[in-house]
Amino acid sequence: MHNVASIEIEQDIIQANDKLAYDNRTKFDEKGVFAVDLVGAVGSGKTSLLEKLIDEMDDDIGVIAGDILSKFDAKRIEDKNVPVKGLNTGKECHLDAHLIEHALPDVPLDDISILFIENVGNLICPADFNLGAHVRTVIISVTEGDDTAEKHPMIFKGADMAIVNKVDLADAVGADADKMVKDIKTINPDIPVVKCSLKTGEGVQEIIDLYKKFQEQ
Amino acid sequence: MHELSMANSMVEAILDTAKKNDAIKINEAVFEVGELTMLNPEQLRFMMDVLREGTIFEDAKIIINMIPTKIECESCGFTGSIETDENTDHLMTVATCPECKNTRVHILQGQECNIKTIKIEKDDENA
Numbered sequence: 001m002h003n004v005a006s007i008e009i010e011q012d013i014i015q016a017n018d019k020l021a022y023d024n025r026t027k028f029d030e031k032g033v034f035a036v037d038l039v040g041a042v043g044s045g046k047t048s049l050l051e052k053l054i055d056e057m058d059d060d061i062g063v064i065a066g067d068i069l070s071k072f073d074a075k076r077i078e079d080k081n082v083p084v085k086g087l088n089t090g091k092e093c094h095l096d097a098h099l100i101e102h103a104l105p106d107v108p109l110d111d112i113s114i115l116f117i118e119n120v121g122n123l124i125c126p127a128d129f130n131l132g133a134h135v136r137t138v139i140i141s142v143t144e145g146d147d148t149a150e151k152h153p154m155i156f157k158g159a160d161m162a163i164v165n166k167v168d169l170a171d172a173v174g175a176d177a178d179k180m181v182k183d184i185k186t187i188n189p190d191i192p193v194v195k196c197s198l199k200t201g202e203g204v205q206e207i208i209d210l211y212k213k214f215q216e217q
Numbered sequence: 218m219h220e221l222s223m224a225n226s227m228v229e230a231i232l233d234t235a236k237k238n239d240a241i242k243i244n245e246a247v248f249e250v251g252e253l254t255m256l257n258p259e260q261l262r263f264m265m266d267v268l269r270e271g272t273i274f275e276d277a278k279i280i281i282n283m284i285p286t287k288i289e290c291e292s293c294g295f296t297g298s299i300e301t302d303e304n305t306d307h308l309m310t311v312a313t314c315p316e317c318k319n320t321r322v323h324i325l326q327g328q329e330c331n332i333k334t335i336k337i338e339k340d341d342e343n344a
Contacts, residue, residue, distance in 0.1 A: 002338040004244065009234055009332040013226045014254065093219050124255045125219035128328075153312055154253060157324070187312045189320050 017129055020097035024104070024132025031109040033062075034215045035117065037095075037131045039155060040139035041148075042121030045165040047073045048198045049139060049207075050116055054080045057208055062112035064103050066095045066120045073118060083108050094125035097132055114211070127154040135214050141166040142175035149183035156187040161194070161210055168197040220256060223330060224264035231274055231335055240337035243277040247334045251284045253311060253327035258283065277335075286327030290314035296325065 028035045040046045047065075054061050054077070063084040065074040074086030085106045087099060100117065107115065117133055119126050123140070138159040140148045143166055149156055156162060162184045167177045181193045192210055196203030227248070235243050250256055258281045269275050288311065289296045295316040311327075312320050 002241065003341060004336060004338050005238065006334055006336050007234060007238055008334050009230065011230050011332045013223055013230075013330045013332070014328065016226070092222050096222070128219070128255050128330075154255065157311060186320050 014128055017097050020101055021130040021132035024097055024100050025134070027104060027109070028115070028132065028134070033109050033112060033115050034211075035115045035131075035133040035135075036211070037117050037119060037126075037133035037136040038139065039119040039123070039126045039136060039159075040121065040165075041123050041141075041144055044121070044139045044141045044144065045198055046118050046121070046139055047076055049163070049165070049196075050077060050118060051080060052198050052204055053116070053208065053211075054082055056204060057114070057211075059113045060111060062107050062109075062115045064095075064100065064107060064115065064117045066099075066118055068092070068120060083112065089120055092125075093120055093122045094129050095119050095131060096129045100131050114215075123148070123152040123155045127152075127158055135160040135211070137161050137163065139163040139165050140180065142170040142177050142180065143173050146175040146177070146179045147183075149180050149187065153187045156184050156191065159188065159191060160214070161192045162188075163194050163196050163203070163207060165196050165198065167195045167202065168200050220260040220264045223256060224261055224268055227261075227330075227332055228265055228268045228272075228274065230332055232272060234335060235273060235337055238337060239339050240273060241340055242338040243274045243335055244338060245278045245280065245334075245336040246274070246332065247280045247282065249282050249284050249329050249331040249333055251327040251329040252286045253324065254330055256330060282333075284327055284329050286311060287325040288314070288322045289325050290317060290319055291321035291323065292319035293317040 038046050061082050063077045064087055066087045067073055068089055071086050074084050077084040085103050087103050136159045138155055164177050164180045170177045177195055184193050194203045194206045250258055286299050288299055293316050295314050314322050
């Protein structure tokens with residue numbers, strides 16, 4: 001005869017991540033580092049945007065490049081001569097606060113003013129995981145289809161700014177970039193949205209200005 | 218695989234609690250998963266089944282209760298459930314107040330991933 005007991009656990013796995021994210025944020029604030037979580041699908045232009053920002057911004061930039069297995073993205077950033085920590089998730093489709101916590105000792109926080117965290121290419125799973133960054137930027141491209149925003153509302157609901165990328169290709173792929181902006185604004189009315197082409201340079205200065213504005217807040 | 222990392226955290230937390238309470242077997246575990254989390258309960262269940270094999274959690278009954286979405290409208294103050302429309306993705310409705318159609322709405326409920334309770338068995342000596 002065994003005794004049976006009921007035990008209240010009341011443990012929220014998402015809140016547990018939020019607690020670690022708060023610790024990361026504290027660390028960024030202590031070091032005076034402005035942290036950006038950059039999320040977007042595979043091929044949306046995350047790494048290309050970072051390359052452009054490294055070239056164009058005056059700040060000392062550091063990067064955590066999340067990837068499932070490869071080091072391709074980290075290598076591209078490395079070629080720009082900024083500190084980069086490649087972070088392989090192995091099998092996971094998103095970064096979480098715990099992974100960032102473990103990557104931070106390898107990031108020279110004393111020497112940088114902005115840390116870009118390039119999330120794993122995905123618009124779904126990262127929505128549940130706060131990393132502790134000050135700003136979450138979502139980048140989508142017209143080549144993903146102009147219904148991308150309305151199909152992934154949660155990632156936009158939790159974001160602070162959004163970029164609609166590759167607008168120079170909109171006509172070629174039959175996509176309406178303005179519709180994408182409108183959809184994002186419906187989901188999150190207060191979010192700044194920038195139409196951008198990394199090829200022509202359209203929107204890049206606007207993105208830099210937005211980061212400056214966020215940084216001053 | 219998103220569900221795998223969540224299931225892993227859940228199984229770990231449950232086995233940890235069971236161990237601390239000197240359990241020899243876990244009979245039941247109750248979870249709450251918000252409708253708005255990017256988690257599929259069936260996949261979550263499948264992943265937990267894989268992870269709990271060979272543990273004292275192996276034969277436990279798993280109950281997953283879905284938590285409905287609740288929003289609060291910044292404009293008219295409406296608090297309650299969202300309206301789902303068959304023609305759009307159900308998640309898209311988090312963006313609109315069903316009363317005044319304003320899109321400035323806050324999510325109050327529906328983003329949880331909670332381990333509520335477990336039922337365990339103990340030896341008489343440890344009871």
